[in-house]
Amino acid sequence: MKNIRLALFASGTGSNALNIIDHFAGHSCVEVAFVLTNRADALVVEKCRLRGVKTIILNNELVAEADVLFKICEEHKIDFIVLAGYLRLIPAELIEKYEERILNIHPSLLPKFGGKGMFGSRIHEAVISSGSKESGISIHYVNKNFDEGRIIAQFGCKVESTDTAETLGAKIKLLEQVYFPFVIQETVTSCIHD
Numbered sequence: 727m728k729n730i731r732l733a734l735f736a737s738g739t740g741s742n743a744l745n746i747i748d749h750f751a752g753h754s755c756v757e758v759a760f761v762l763t764n765r766a767d768a769l770v771v772e773k774c775r776l777r778g779v780k781t782i783i784l785n786n787e788l789v790a791e792a793d794v795l796f797k798i799c800e801e802h803k804i805d806f807i808v809l810a811g812y813l814r815l816i817p818a819e820l821i822e823k824y825e826e827r828i829l830n831i832h833p834s835l836l837p838k839f840g841g842k843g844m845f846g847s848r849i850h851e852a853v854i855s856s857g858s859k860e861s862g863i864s865i866h867y868v869n870k871n872f873d874e875g876r877i878i879a880q881f882g883c884k885v886e887s888t889d890t891a892e893t894l895g896a897k898i899k900l901l902e903q904v905y906f907p908f909v910i911q912e913t914v915t916s917c918i919h920d
């Protein structure tokens with residue numbers, strides 16, 4: 727069976743990137759080719775180094791260049807790009823070239839609490855102040871607008887009256903760890919079953 731090669735883009739602590747790397751280690755047909763980051767000091771860099779995973783570090787000017795990203799992806803024969811806590815905008819030309827082949831995870835039930843500036847604990851604070859009784863995660867394709875691409879899967883959790891941004895964030899993190907790798911697996915392998 728053909729190997730499906732993933733590029734992970736990450737800017738943060740890398741809990742999702744590492745979970746995905748561990749999930750696909752030794753997988754029969756899906757492999758992580760590299761992790762790309764725009765932050766040399768991101769925790770994900772050190773974690774990847776310890777795991778022996780190839781890391782590509784580019785500055786913010788370079789990650790805004792579709793040609794630069796596309797060339798790297800082509801050189802590594804990338805089939806899908808997975809954004810795992812990546813905070814820069816993906817250049818429009820790259821989205822066109824990888825149409826419905828770039829996946830993102832967002833820590834709310836989109837379309838609620840998405841869009842520019844909605845990241846990290848801000849989202850959980852906004853959910854709590856809105857009085858919502860439910861939050862969760864959304865895994866979706868990336869299009870030209872932040873958090874507006876077609877939704878692939880969503881998983882919810884209860885928001886209790888005692889929840890803080892921190893406790894809600896911990897519930898969301900757990901959902902991400904449990905579901906994200908399986909949704910990636912289903913999505914990328916379904917294209918070879920079609």
Ligand code: GRF
Pocket residue numbers: 736737738739740741742743810811812831832833846902
């Ligand atoms: C996650 O909450 C994810 O939903 C969002 O960014 C965060 C990344 O966390 N897109 P980590 O770097 O994977 O720990």
